[in-house]
Amino acid sequence: MSTLALKGPYWVTVRQYRRTLWLAVAAVAASLTVIGGLRIWDAQTPDPLRADGTWFPADDRASALLRWALEYTGGGMLLLPLLVGAFVAGPLIAREFESGTYTISLTQSVSPATWLRAKLLTSTTAALLTALALTGVFRIGWSGLPGTWYLKWDPAPYAALGIVLFAHLLAAVAVGALVGLLIRRTLVAMAATGVAMGVVLLVLGAFRWSFLPVKTATGPIGSALRVPVDGLMTDTGLLTASGARFDQSVCWDQVNRTPGLDGVEGDGTKLFDRCLAEHGATSQYIDYHPSSHFWPTQLIESGILLALAALAAYAAFRVLRARLP
Structure with a gap:
């Protein structure tokens, strides 16, 4: 078990931000409680089948509340990359330089690259696990809504039902690290990263359906x-x-x-x-x-985001090496 325990800068990072990690766990638990409860309520009355082969909800109240909960959950998942990027840029990186606490880690036989790597890997793991859990919760509720096949193309379900959300998170962590290293002021770095990732979301949302010919x-x-x-x-x-x-x-x-x-x-x-x-x-x-374009579009957009993440991460380590050789 000792080999599986976090050590060095990884343990320090988790210890520093354990409240944030518990907040993520609480958000997932609350989402599961609400959506799972509504899904169970809706399942008590099976949805009848129309003559044309489509389904319609037997209990309008349960379906309406479940749809409402999914809209808010999906909207939160859509904004998750902005929150993660702002957190990495501000409290995780910039505040360390603003307060000078990063020097404590560097005096413990930890190189600057190891210090940054520990923070990025820890935050990336936490963000991806949170997104994976929320995706599972979203799918639990989504499977209980009849006649929603056409809604998967909307921004929130598109992100929550596919893989592109995970690519957005990787890009957000890398961009946040780069901005935090460049600016080194907590609030300014958070705002700049939020704007940067917001632009990425808007641009990809505007051109997403132009990746493949109609x-x-x-x-x-x-x-x-x-x-x-x-x-x-x-x-x-x-x-x-x-x-x-x-x-x-x-x-x-x-x-x-x-x-x-x-x-x-x-x-x-x-x-x-x-x-x-x-x-x-x-x-x-x-x-x-057609429906066959859904996953290829997800893969193309994810590829763009992963390229952005790789470039931003490379630039972040180059900046770190230049300032802390």
Whole structure:
């Protein structure tokens, strides 16, 4: 057992931040209690099956509360990288330099690289284990909600149900370490890391569905075009006879600018259809990502984040070596 015990700077790091670790354990336990309890309540009344093969909740109260709890849990998991990055940059790294307490570790026959490595490995392990536990809790609740297949593309379920959250955490730890070493002021380092990771989240969220080319389904105007089950619609519109995409807002504007017409009712419908015919709009289209794009997108985004984490970690050790040779 003694070989498994934490030693040296690893033990010191865990000892210093044991309250933070217990807070993470408490957050996981609270999430499991709430979501697990709601899942048990919802399971007391099996969900009936509709004639079309879809499920609907038998107890609206249990399903509504479970959905509400999952929304908050997923939102918290989505913000977890920002919190972890800010903690690593501030209390874990910058405060050590701001207060000068890092010198105590360096006088105990511990090299600067070993000191930093211990802090990064400890924080990374704690963050990944917390995320793994929360992912398990989220999946417990998610499995009890019928008709939620299309919601997995939303930001919070996308992160909570896949592997990309773990890559975000690795990037957050590395970026936090680099910022903490560069700034060495607790609050400023925390704010800077939060902003940096927030930008990463926003940029990846904006371009996530451009990693893979979309598929397109077409049909006559007025036909019922549907995205395949478990797919994500990204765009819809009209096509001309030549196959070019037509912005139907042109015709909407024409109807709205015509005096005496109220929307597309009555004569407005005729004017709208005539406008479409004048511009040669003959069919409609839907752009979508099929279900098979979910995991490849996760892998591509995770690869980007792991590259960012590797670069930031390398830069952090280079900065450390330059300042504490």
